[in-house]
Amino acid sequence: MTAAEPKGLLAGGAVARWPLPAFDEGEVQGEAPAALRQGTLRLGLLSNANSGRNRRQLDRLEALAQRYPHVTHLPTGHGGEVREALAEFARREIDVLAINGGDGTVARVLGELLEHEPFSRRLPLALLSGGTANMTAGRLGVRGSLTRAARRLFDWSAGRHRGACEMLSRPILRVRFADGRDNAYGMFVGAGAVIQGTEYAHRKLHARGLRDNAGLAIAVARTLWGLSRGDCRFKRPVRLCLSLDGHAVLEEASASILLVSSLPRLFCGVRPFWGEGAGAVRTTVIGGDAEYLLRRLPRLLAGRPGTSLCAAEGFYSYTGHRLSLRLDGELNLDGELHRVRRCHGPVTVERGGDFTFLRL
Structure with a gap:
């Protein structure tokens, strides 16, 4: 991390946002929602190992992910590893990118996607509440506690309960x-x-x-x-x-x-x-x-x-x-x-x- 970078990026002691956005449910002009094919979707799950809830539950999440062959779980510890994880997901040609961390983690990953474009197309995103402050995931992500939400996401990407998903387009x-x-x-x-x-x-x-x-x-x-x-x-x-x-x-x-x-x-x-x-x-x-x-x-x-x-x-x-x-x-x-x-x-x-x- 250079001196010009913000303090606490992907750190466990995340600073609370004030006021945290509670995302508007109305239509937002932008790209049309990505179409999802039928059947099993390859899911890439990126976890910030330093985020608040992940420090206690990451092992349990990893054990759960190993039960689903179509899920690739890559924990990261600092900013450089985020870029490496995204490149690995691109090599595996994932269909959906899941981000498990706090609000700062989500913002960092979205920035990496926009700045470096590791994927050939804009992938749909699923957010899990693994951080200290999780307002972004709370409004736009998968509902429930971390492991419960992860299980629901893994089942959904395997083709179950596909109709239970909303697709929301939002700007950054x-x-x-x-x-x-x-x-x-x-x-x-x-x-x-x-x-x-x-x-x-x-x-x-x-x-x-x-x-x-x-x-x-x-x-x-x-x-x-x-x-x-x-x-x-x-x-x-x-x-x-x-x-x-x-x-x-x-x-x-x-x-x-x-x-x-x-x-x-x-x-x-x-x-x-x-x-x-x-x-x-x-x-x-x-x-x-x-x-x-x-x-x-x-x-x-x-x-x-x-x-x-x-x-x-x-x-x-x-x-x-x-x-x-x-x-x-x-x-x-x-x-x-x-x-x-x-x-x-x-x-x-x-x-x-x-x-x-x-x-x-």
Whole structure:
């Protein structure tokens, strides 16, 4: 891992995303879902051996996978092994790729697929909840505990209960850094109080075993309460500049919260985006001087601005194809923290590609 890479990539102590995307169930424009042939499908299962739940259950999962001849299970321990595993799956000509890990693992593998294209076609994906934070798999993956979900997936790929599967096409964001580090991928980018909320969840909640929905709900509520009361542990506005599709929309603005996503819904069905226009990049900024946040929260979370959520009151929302961002601080990309400096140039966020997820 180089100094430019984010901390904790594929590490066991994953940092919680805030807010974690809860993927919208509506149609998303993109590639048509991949067609699956009848009969047994060759399944490649990539497991992050360092992810939270995998550290306890990987041996049991491996024993289960060995009962299914059409399943190839490859555990990985670091980023380089991910690329090697994908190349091995390509040699075996698998039909479906399963990813077993947390949210950071999923984002890393999707980035590898987009950057290096190890397969001749875009494979359908199945997600298993093997990490510390598993919101992506929780909404788009195979339901149930890790081993139960794996058994259901292995049986399905063997041709059983084939009609029980939904196929959901969803976009992923590509984040380009001007300082030369590798592109990063994910479905949510946040800054400002998002970082403080992430730190609070990691410090106060994960140590007590509060993860996934329960821990996230507490972290979000505590962060919003801290912002509304001007608590300096949460209200630390950042200065930023935003351009959308080549046009400046915010110049040297103070922001308490920056939210960017390729999806209209975030955690618990929240819709904090109301900007009109085409494109996959949705952006909302809550200004550092925005007041009466709790009073305006229902409209903010529902994406219904009315007259109170407007630029004059410090609330901004945009939709476009390419976002250019300058700030000094940290960005949260699906739980991975990336430190950026405006002197290095802008960070660009755009649609990186679309994937088909198998929902079982």
